[in-house]
Amino acid sequence: MATSLDLEEQEQLDQLKHFWRTYGNLITWTITLCLAAYAGWMGWQWWQRDQAAKAGGMFGELDRAVQVGDLGRSAKVFADLQERFPSTTYAAQGALLTARLQFDKGQVDAARGTLGWAAEKGVDAEYRTVAKLRLAGVLMDQKKYDEALAQLAGDLPEAFAALAADRRGDIRLAQGKRDEAIAAYQQAFKAMEPTADYRRLVEAKLVSLGAAPTGGASAVAAASAGGTKP
Structure with missing residues (x-):
């Protein structure tokens, strides 16, 4: 009886060895790729949170500069925000804030450029559309009517x-x-x-x-x- 069980166990062991020789590398690579993908996803999530936190801090600084009407400071902070975190919502929001202050301070061309960036590079359709509406108004004030209408063309x-x-x-x-x-x-x-x-x-x-x-x-x-x- 013991011999019969030993033979059965040996047969199962041989089958397992054959299976591993045949599919072992594939299984190992599959597990490795899954672990790498998971690690990459976790790293991406951490990077996104880190970027958002840093961009949020810069946006807060920009908002304070706008509140007190500090045009130079707001323009500098927005330039940094635009360069370092262009794909965040904070960059689009910062563009709208900065453009408003620029316009109020009489820097119409600067406001037009800032809104143009937001209209083209804004992180989502809503921010891009708000920028287009405001840019159309600035262009209208400058009597650039065709350019203003072009901002309102297409799918909104x-x-x-x-x-x-x-x-x-x-x-x-x-x-x-x-x-x-x-x-x-x-x-x-x-x-x-x-x-x-x-x-x-x-x-x-x-x-x-x-x-x-x-x-x-x-x-x-x-x-x-x-x-x-x-």
Whole structure:
């Protein structure tokens, strides 16, 4: 009986050795690759957190500089943020903050360049779209109407469709193209929620152009129906 068991165990051992000789290297490499991939993923996660923490610290410094109107300091911190952490949300947010201060301080060309970077390099579509809307306004003020309209062309996130249409209306009106301005404002008006405060501003633009909205409740009427004074 013992001999029978010994032979069976020996056979199983021989089968195991054969299996390992055949597939051992493959198994070893597979395990090694899995461990390497896991280590790489963990390293990437750590690097991402480290980058975000450092970028967040720089953004806080930038925000403080903007709050006190320190144009030189804010521009320097943003330049560092832009160079070291361009793929973070903090870089896009920093661009918007810096551009606003630059514009307020009369450095319109600098603001245009900062917004142009955010519009092209922003980490996600929302930040890029906000930058495009603001850049379109700066270009409109500089009477660069075609460039301004180009910022609003193409596919934009649906949430910004109404604001983009409103900005197109402003540009068309600045060009003296009244009918096209009205069409853009009407598009913006229809796309906004009836109770949105900004919708009343668009309605006021249409009224001033002799094209008060018809065929439905106006923003003012909707607000009144909800108990809000116009």
